[in-house]
Amino acid sequence: MRRFNPDWFIEHKNWLEYSIEKDAVFCLCCYLFRQDVGKQAGGDTFVRTGFKLWHKKDKLRTHVGGVNSAHNQAVKKCEDLMKPNQHINNVFVKQTKEEKIKYRIQLNATVDCIRFLLRQGLAFRGHDESLDSSAKGNFLELLQFLADHNESINEVIQNAPKNNKLTHPNIQKDIVNAAACETTNAIIKDLDNGFFSVLVDESRDTSIKEQMAVVLRYVDKKGNVTERFLGIVHVTDTTALSLKVAIESLFSKHGLSLSRLRGQGYDGASNMQGEFNGLKALILRENKSAYYVHCFAHQLQLTLVAVAKNHNVIAEFFCLVAKLINVVGGSCKRRDALRDAQFVEIEKALDMGELKSGQGLNQETNLKRAGDTRWGSHYGTIINLILMFSASVQVLEIILEDGTSYEQKGDARSTLKLIISFEFAFALHLMKNILGVTNELSIALQKKNQNIVNAITLVNMSKKRLQMMRDNEWESLLAEVLLFCDKHDIPILNMDEIFVVGGRPRRQTPQITNLHHFRVELFYTVIDMQLQELNNRFSEANTELLLCMACLNPSNLFCAFDKQKLIRLAELYPSDFSESDLIALDIQLQNYIVDMQSNDMFLELNGIDELARKMVETEKDVTYPLVYLLVKLVLTLPVATATVERSFSAMKYIKNLMRNRMGDQWMNDCLVTYIESDVFDSIDNEAIMQRYQTMKTRRRIL
Template sequence: MRGEYNGLKALILKENPSAYYIHCFAHQLQLALVAVAQKHPKIETFFTTVHRLVNIVGGSAKWSDLIRENQRLKILESLSVGEISSGRGLNQEITLQRPGDTRWGSHYSCLINLIAMFSTIVDVIEMIATDTTSTETRGDACISLELMLRFEFAFNLYLMKKILGISNELSRTLQTKDQDIVNAMKLVQICKTQLQTMRDDGWDSFLGVICSFGETHMINVPDMDDMFVTVGCSRRETVTNLHHFRVEMFYAVIDMQLQELNDHFSEVNSDLLIYVACLSPSNSFADFDKIKLIRLCQYYPVDFDAANILELDDQLDTIILDMRTSEDFEELQGISNLAQKLIVKNKHEVYPLAYKLVTLTLVLPVATAIVERAFSAMTYVKNRLRNRIGDQWLNDSLIAYIEKDVFDKIENDVIMEHYQSMRIRREQL
């Protein structure tokens, strides 16, 4: 489907170059983050080590309880010496959360907890490595402990924590049901700007944090002027530690992340969404912007030629004044409601170009996180035991599963009364 020359998208664009499609932005952000973890070998190795750590300490109730107890004792010790303060909502119990493959926000939470519990996890991993009863995990524990106490692991830990932290607010915004398009696009630009600022001016402060973390947890901080030698590489290819960590890791990972964001959040898609939002009738067309709507027309040259655009320029001023002063358009919330009201009031014949612009925005396919979750929910409803479920039953079951919040508000008595009234029953519920 994604083939550049013969894929479905390419074939459709050959027939109509203006057939735009906006894929789920939440999914695109996930793909941009996953791409860095898969394309950069050091980052891929880092996440493999993190997954191994989670499996070691989280695979046994014994070790999970030991982590919680050790963390509790360390918090009490820090409180007694005044290193941390107590208060409502502070020092809550945390665990090393298992990251999910489809939610990269969980990776961010995992890295945050790993930093907060680093010394505790090191102590527990040491116990597992020396525990004679843990024959199946001692080898993994020894390898993980050696990797954890390297400067490169701490460097990658803070680097990915920082990158995922910059994109965390954007990730949460894109996954909400009531998605503000303009705000989401603004967060995309903010995310790119923060990454660029971090690349240009953030190296010194970032390295200072890593060195402080290394001193706290007795991790050997290498001299940046010494030569860095990678296992398996020729000695002739060695570079200094400064070049490796600054250029090959810090700059390379950030540049790769910026490139992935630019590829997945293209300027055309971002502009289309922002321009479409200008047609929203909410709050008396508060987001109306004629200049942006004229630019939207330029994306559809077959439907709007130069003469049409000049005519629409004048028509938009008239129609927006007409709708703002009419009571019939006061309570409208969506563009689809606007299109229906234009037909009911015969405004589509009075303002044909404006109505054509509205219809073009309605046929613009925009996938959201809600659509992605609906397909994910289908795997739970239509499983192996119910693989012959009918369409109507499947639709009803999916609605009940997806809209749990709505159905939780319905009283059981109402459900039983409706069920009883569907047909005559032998017994009353």
């Protein structure tokens, strides 16, 4: 039976604390400053053992004592502790109200300059920042520019004390760090302790450091699929265990937990593929629901690489294209000649009515150099080569006539001989059509809001498109090639004649016609290789997880809906769906499908991402919470690591040859604000200034 009277708090509420566990009351003020109280007025009782003499209420007043008692001195110290303006650091400064206003103007101007430089990814410091320097660096020059156009800022900056100019590099780094922290906190707040997937990739920076970028993928409160850059980590040891420790450390820093992880995405084609496979296994050992998805964009790349390497004619074709670009674009003079020749060709085409003139049409172009790890760039190279074929031939003829060495003339002659051939023209148009089909898929896989079911649908669509090309488009391709050869004076082969290799018939092999070679050995074989590789690389389409996910697709009036498969999908996430949840899900799914198919607002949806947004708009996520949880889990699974790779592109822009001595923390802070610029823009200066103020002591009062 508790004998403590709660009415005692009315008289002594400013210091009396009751402990239910010990059934006693304590003096908080005396506890904080007990070294000064000792045993005066029973102070030791109210601090250590607790006061339990409930029948002696007067002891409380005795403990309080007179005005100068030990208890009242402790209360005064507590009151002073709660008043930051009475802190010793603030007493030293003793700023007036006018000085505080001036300091705020000065700090706000500094934050404005830093915000501009971060948004543009520009360097802060200059080589010579002395007063008489003509180029003090971007930060000081921008601050001076701002002061020159604002009298109040100029007055504050000119009269600022020498120990508080707010221009020191350490001050700049602190403000940038405050901006990055606020940006990251906004991302974590948007995540709202929900489920997320992690996308990881690695690359070397300019100073040859191994950097690991981490991106989060999640569904926000509005039902939008979001991918956000979390940070970049310097990894000195790239073993799987070290990578896991680095990720856990980054998660811990931002208050994230591996238990909320529902997907992993790595490119699978990097030099750390083995380590990432080990990392995948280590995370799956702790969290069975963190399913791994091989980056679809890299699977597509590996598919195209396999086709290019495993067919002799196509491999030779790409080598010849690379050689042609090197020869034609080997110098500024040749590039100028190529542009001039293309300009003449465009003029002829306009005069003959083959091209239309207008704004944005017939822009100056050039041959693109394809990237070895970006096979989507090969499509652009082939398109430009078709458009500039005549100009390229003219440049080769110029080199053949006016080359400065026999080596240049020899390269030009051999290249010219090979490209003015029916086989090269056929391979050029064949790969243009094939890469055109896969290019649409490649572009779609670069979108942040792409979900895994849509990606699988696009892959299947690409397979169907290739099969249609194989079955129905031989005649149209051949007609296109013949028209191209006729336009560029390339000898046209008779399809009924015997095919010859290198100017001579095949020996000790069955003789075949040109038609058989180009139709069967090239057209059919290359498309079949492409289809086979697509089936092999995208084997996830046959897994149970993805087959269950496809049942959420709202296309065609939810025709893919299958209640049993969706319940099975929920069973694959045992930490999110209990046995009672599975029973409730069964009922919810029955009500859900009837509601969806009878609601006009849900009849024209084309993807799960659209379904999620519409459910949030109509508050169906509240009506069917378990169904919406399934939708979020499906959308959380990663599709491609394009966002991570874009962060590496930003890293090379931020940490370039002129800024190759950037520290890891400095680079990370600059990258967070630069990459997530839309989030950074939503952070006001006040939040950045307040965080900056609390980072260190002995700063002026804001």
